Amino acid sequence: MEFDLIARHFTRATPGAVLGVGDDCALVSPTPGKQLAITTDLLIEGRHFMPQDGPAGLGHKTAAVNLSDLAAMGATPRWATLQIALPATNDAWLAAYARGLFRMLDAHGCELVGGDTTRADVLTFGLTVFGEIEPGCALTRGGAKPGDDVWVSGLIGSAALALAYRQGRLFMEQIHAAKVLPALYLPTPRVELGQALVGLASAAIDVSDGLCADLGHILTRSGVGADLDFAAIPVHEIAHDYLHEPAAIEAILAGGDDYELCFTAPAQQRTAIEAAAQSLGVRVSRIGATRDTPGLVVRNAHGEAIPLARTGYDHFAA
Amino acid sequence: MEFDLIARHFTRATPGAVLGVGDDCALVSPTPGKQLAITTDLLIEGRHFMPQDGPAGLGHKTAAVNLSDLAAMGATPRWATLQIALPATNDAWLAAYARGLFRMLDAHGCELVGGDTTRADVLTFGLTVFGEIEPGCALTRGGAKPGDDVWVSGLIGSAALALAYRQGRLFMEQIHAAKVLPALYLPTPRVELGQALVGLASAAIDVSDGLCADLGHILTRSGVGADLDFAAIPVHEIAHDYLHEPAAIEAILAGGDDYELCFTAPAQQRTAIEAAAQSLGVRVSRIGATRDTPGLVVRNAHGEAIPLARTGYDHFAA
Incomplete structure (x- = not known):
């Protein structure tokens, strides 16, 4: 059951959010004056990982590849939302996935505030992460000068x-x-x-x-x-x-x-x-x-x- | 080619964003003092839509189901990020999908600022939308009183x-x-x-x-x-x-x-x-x-x- 699944593995206290998992939207209060950096990545079985790959590592990687995009902008991680499409529920598997995911998010002060869970034939994870940065400070791809x-x-x-x-x-x-x-x-x-x-x-x-x-x-x-x-x-x-x-x-x-x-x-x-x-x-x-x-x-x-x-x-x- | 694909169909001017599609992250400036409402939905072929469903309608629906979650909170749509996993590139198909998506986003002042495109066997769309609302004003699921x-x-x-x-x-x-x-x-x-x-x-x-x-x-x-x-x-x-x-x-x-x-x-x-x-x-x-x-x-x-x-x-x- 979708809601039990979310509650059991992915709902935790979110002191950094106004409203976490469980309503129509998550609600957060961005720091006034800061810019918000947003990035998202899909990980799909058979393409980005293999069926035999362990769940804790997949959780780790889901978080890591997205946090890496924030890193490349110089932004400070704040929040994340998770999409999961999975063929069947497997409690132990999801518990390990959540453990790997949260370990990496926690290490960078990033709170999971919402998401979407659905059934599908191909295991798919999507994470969107949100970071904050002072205006004008983001490291873009366009600032290199000759001789750098x-x-x-x-x-x-x-x-x-x-x-x-x-x-x-x-x-x-x-x-x-x-x-x-x-x-x-x-x-x-x-x-x-x-x-x-x-x-x-x-x-x-x-x-x-x-x-x-x-x-x-x-x-x-x-x-x-x-x-x-x-x-x-x-x-x-x-x-x-x-x-x-x-x-x-x-x-x-x-x-x-x-x-x-x-x-x-x-x-x-x-x-x-x-x-x-x-x-x-x-x-x-x-x-x-x-x-x-x-x-x-x-x-x-x-x-x-x-x-x-x-x-x-x-x-x-x- | 991923980058051409994104550029051709999904990159448009984003006057409401600091930095749109094409860098490690999108950058936006949230309105100081407002809360940010975030919601995300996956649409997967064979589950949420059928192979014969037309692309413009799918683009419409991808945007509509997410904007509906913002509606249920009373939030004003601002930005969106799109994930696409697709088996093969089909220019005409993607052009029609983008048309349906942008028509619905445009109607609600919602700018597509970023996303992720990858190849996969099952056509999958994920949209994350961001809306703004005054603190304390969000319509949650928890406020009903007896006799309402x-x-x-x-x-x-x-x-x-x-x-x-x-x-x-x-x-x-x-x-x-x-x-x-x-x-x-x-x-x-x-x-x-x-x-x-x-x-x-x-x-x-x-x-x-x-x-x-x-x-x-x-x-x-x-x-x-x-x-x-x-x-x-x-x-x-x-x-x-x-x-x-x-x-x-x-x-x-x-x-x-x-x-x-x-x-x-x-x-x-x-x-x-x-x-x-x-x-x-x-x-x-x-x-x-x-x-x-x-x-x-x-x-x-x-x-x-x-x-x-x-x-x-x-x-x-x-």
Whole structure:
């Protein structure tokens, strides 16, 4: 029964909302003078996750991929609404899903205030999250200037290496696969780093579709180009064993699902960015620079351009 | 290609937003001092609509069912975000869907500011809408007092009669079916009526799961019961030809999808409510009254209680 289901697993006290789950709408009081950042993502079985994927991890990922979009704007998470379409009710499964979801939302002070539950043949989750930010402070994709540094947080390509292994596109030792699989299943949204980059970064995006594709959005929106140094891109130590494989290079440059931040900033912000990242315990790496001519080139150790035939995940590719 | 698709059909000027479709998040500036009402609904092929249903009507319905939730709170629509999961891109289909969606959103001053598009095997739409309302003014489900009138807007049961006909559960003359089918495919959210009821109604809900089920939520939340007079429930004139059929009675009392408002109000507000409805050109009808003892009874013309075995749509019924 829909209402029991919602009450049992997804209704909790919402001290930060006027009215939580259970009425026609949720009601919240936005902080006067702040802007509201809104983002939404659908996760669908068979496309974004597999039937055998565990529920707590799915709950974690549902929250993480959306919080990552707030991170890329520098916004502070406040509220969320959840849509669930599921073939049948399974109490233990939903309890674990809710546990994973709430753990990630709670870690970022984000309250679940409403949603919609329905029956459907394909398990589908949709989360919409709401964050707040001071007017004029949001990190958009359009602010990069020629000569800015290009940065990324964390490690790039781990999630895509794990996916390539899982899908049989990349041979990998199991002990290595086990080290990158967490990046695919339990991504860490860089919410605090995003907030710390307000006033320092000129543009930001989260790496969900692939490093080149996502950086490409910044470049297009900002009207600049960029040169990257492949060797400067931070990858998991196990990745070095596979860099002779085109599938591994592709995972790093064009794989998605890392949910790290890619951002640009003027060179004079280097010290401040490194200090901010260090205080948060998050690794940040400079991987190249923007230029005033369009295009994106990634050079290998010999200074040669790496072919970027497939630079990102196209949701509607054949 | 995802980004082309979004740009072509769903990106328009958003003068009421700081930042619309195309960045990590949409950015809006909530009106200082107002509360934000948030609601979301998923529409899934095979469950909420059929493969043969036309795209413009689906766009209309996606917007209407969500705006109806804002109506039930008395909130003023401001912004919306759209999720689409679709098996393949079909330009003409999406153009028509967008036309239906925007026509309904535009009619209520609601701007599409963001969303998510992905590929999936089952066509799925999710809309989240945002409305504003003065603090303390929202029409919740919990404010009904014993002795309040129970009201509904428009006609009740038309959508469910059409669905029963379409599903072969109710014999109906085609000329009659044609008269109630618009209620199923092109529901009218009572947004202006909801706003006009602020300060007049004590509780409100929209009729999406069925009259008795939805009124039941008001009764449970408010800690009251109610008696309804079946003959006072406004039905389409063609419905009278089918009232000897249990399926027709069930459609009226337990059918959903009308998206009319069901609300309660003190008797002293009768004149004000009728005047407000008349000025908006919306029919409103008093169909019963609440009482301090729990329960819901609907009486026929002989004063006998009509059995309410199945009083509403249970999303997880077998």
